[in-house]
Amino acid sequence: MSGRSMEPALREGDWVLVLPRRGAPRAGDVVLVRDPREHARLLLKRVAEVTPEGVVVAGDHVEHSTDSRVFGPVPFDLVLGRAAFRYGPFPRVGPIARG
Secondary structure, eight states: SSTTTTTTOOOOOOOEEEEEOOOOOOOOOTEEEEEEEEEEEEEEEEEEEEEEEEEEEEEGGGOOSHHHHHHHHBBBGOOOOOOEEEEESSSEEEOOOOO
């Protein structure tokens, strides 16, 4: 992971296991999404709300986050999966808590 948008839950350099999407995400989940403006770019964000249009996502560190405040809800087909486990660096290994 790179960037500061998900601090303190996730930090730059964390290695994260993402489980493929099964069903609709829930508020509080950390999800991997394609940036709706540039589909090649992947973003890790927390689900703030689930709407009929998709998921509203936000970074935990708002001052350093480009999220749904900028690009609106992310359509469900751009949600790739849920971040479930941090497997590196070693001192930070463990499950990723829902917010």
